Amino acid sequence: MLGIVERIYVKKNKPNKSYGFISAYDGESYWFNLRGLDELKVGDEVSFSGGFNEKGFVARYVKKVTEQD
Numbered sequence: 251m252l253g254i255v256e257r258i259y260v261k262k263n264k265p266n267k268s269y270g271f272i273s274a275y276d277g278e279s280y281w282f283n284l285r286g287l288d289e290l291k292v293g294d295e296v297s298f299s300g301g302f303n304e305k306g307f308v309a310r311y312v313k314k315v316t317e318q319d
Contacts, residue, residue, distance in 0.1 A: 251276065252315065255294045258284065272296060272309050280309035287312055 253274035
């Protein structure tokens with residue numbers, strides 16, 4: 251699945267609890283944990299595996315899409 255990073259919330263005192271939201275091309279908004287994804291910025295295109303839990307839509311295996319030359 252593909253989408254655009256729409257928001258990022260960095261918790262400086264608890265960096266492992268930082269998170270963001272992806273606006274997916276399917277029209278839904280997916281929550282993701284920012285752990286290990288420090289290079290992501292708002293507006294980046296990402297690929298991910300979408301899921302659903304008791305809190306809503308969740309993105310797993312988030313990876314920045316890079317342009318191929």
